[in-house]
Amino acid sequence: MWTEGKVIQRIDWNDELFSLRIKAEIDPFVAGQFIKLSEMRDDKRIARAYSLVNPPNTDYLEILAIKVEDGLLSPNLHLLQVGDSIEVSTAAAGFMVLDEVPLAKHLWLIGTGTGIGPFFSMLETPEPWERFEKIVLVYGVRKAKDIAYQELIDKYLNEQADKFVFQAMVTREDCVGALRARIPAALEADQLEDAVGLSLNAQDSQVIMCGNPQMITDAQSILENKGLKKNLRRKPGQVTVERYW
Ligand SMILES: Cc1cc2nc3c(=O)[nH]c(=O)nc-3n(C[C@H](O)[C@H](O)[C@H](O)COP(=O)(O)OP(=O)(O)OC[C@H]3O[C@@H](n4cnc5c(N)ncnc54)[C@H](O)[C@@H]3O)c2cc1C
Ligand SMILES: NC(=O)c1ccc[n+]([C@@H]2O[C@H](COP(=O)([O-])OP(=O)(O)OC[C@H]3O[C@@H](n4cnc5c(N)ncnc54)[C@H](OP(=O)(O)O)[C@@H]3O)[C@@H](O)[C@H]2O)c1
Incomplete structure (x- = not known):
């Protein structure tokens, strides 16, 4: 399931490496898990996994990402500004906990x-x-x-x-x-x-x-x-x- 997330903050560590803080309602997760971010393009969903940097029980989600040259999704994530929307998976996943x-x-x-x-x-x-x-x-x-x-x-x-x-x-x-x-x-x-x-x-x-x-x-x-x-x-x-x- 997907929910709409709103970018509330971004940090640019350098020209390619950045963090996005996103406001979105998702199910409880465990530290170490990842969510998926996605967008629809030509009726096709492009979804990729991103680990959460924030601990559980914070009122935002935070990811650390790099713009992969020629990547499908990450260059668009890199364009997101405060106030922009992005689709977020409602359930986090992963066993690296x-x-x-x-x-x-x-x-x-x-x-x-x-x-x-x-x-x-x-x-x-x-x-x-x-x-x-x-x-x-x-x-x-x-x-x-x-x-x-x-x-x-x-x-x-x-x-x-x-x-x-x-x-x-x-x-x-x-x-x-x-x-x-x-x-x-x-x-x-x-x-x-x-x-x-x-x-x-x-x-x-x-x-x-x-x-x-x-x-x-x-x-x-x-x-x-x-x-x-x-x-x-x-x-x-x-x-x-x-x-x-
Ligand atoms: C469980 C899991 C958690 C992940 N968490 C993160 C995360 O927290 N932050 C993040 O930036 N990415 C993370 N990724 C990778 C992410 O899902 C995407 O693959 C990445 O953003 C590239 O997507 P794309 O569509 O732009 O590139 P694609 O078109 O899918 O191209 C993929 C290629 O990009 C390169 N690549 C992918 N991810 C990275 C990376 N992180 N650093 C360097 N090169 C990479 C590889 O060469 C890979 O073959 C995670 C992947 C998995 C499976
Ligand atoms: N980081 C940048 O300045 C930069 C600039 C432009 C674009 N990008 C994009 O970001 C991606 C790379 O991101 P990144 O620098 O975060 O990740 P990375 O390429 O995985 O490099 C991170 C670290 O892992 C090391 N490493 C790479 N391959 C390894 C291996 N086989 N065994 C052990 N260590 C290994 C690297 O060492 P080495 O240095 O020896 O490879 C580096 O110290 C590129 O695909 C590109 O799309 C990055």
Whole structure:
């Protein structure tokens, strides 16, 4: 089912990367889930999934999106201004939620590009802070200008200083404090664990990965070599993923 949403705010992080805050009545959702946005074109519905950045119980929906060159829907989303309408699915969906993640000492949230968005929804709820001793947020981007929501990251660094660790991975330029490496390569070389000061192992760690599908496939096989297995309902493991394409 679809409902009309109204854009009430937009943030432009750079020329292609943007956030939309949308007012729409949808069913209750769980942090980590996604909605669909859509529009009709020539009697055909074009619908795409977008993770929610806002936590449950906020009176708006927020998405972080990138304008994909030659994409069908995202260039039109990028044109939306405050006051414009967009169709929103009334039900959110998805299993990349903390309820599906077994207990461990450390929670690693690993995202590339817009795949970081749903982690903020989770981090804005009390659950991860209550369940895990340490939370590591790893954010892979091409350039420093592609980092969104730095102020939320700073908030966790300040307010959860003993619990929260942030590691940016900026691949296409040098950036202070960031590792210049792709996530799978940094995992393979133990570079990420060294930088963060924590070991990634099946005993202590739960990992959630979101975003670029090839990053996830490559990182998953490296994590498997470290003994971390895919987390399935019928067979709990340590690695939960959501591929964006
Ligand atoms: C569960 C789920 C959640 C998603 N959440 C988000 C989200 O929060 N924000 C978001 O921007 N997108 C998200 N996506 C991707 C989104 O649904 C669309 O695929 C994307 O906006 C491109 O749509 P399009 O019609 O413009 O491009 P299409 O014509 O569908 O072209 C798709 C191509 O665009 C590229 N692409 C798609 N998504 C991305 C992306 N996010 N970053 C970089 N390249 C991409 C890939 O090369 C892909 O093959 C999600 C996808 C899934 C399956
Ligand atoms: N980001 C921009 O400046 C920009 C500009 C114009 C258009 N766009 C549009 O946005 C899309 C790209 O968005 P994005 O930059 O958010 O996402 P992305 O291409 O998925 O890149 C995000 C991060 O993931 C890394 N990565 C890419 N493929 C990987 C793999 N196979 N294994 C491990 N890491 C991998 C990238 O490293 P690498 O740098 O090594 O690839 C980068 O650090 C493009 O398709 C284009 O349409 C983006």
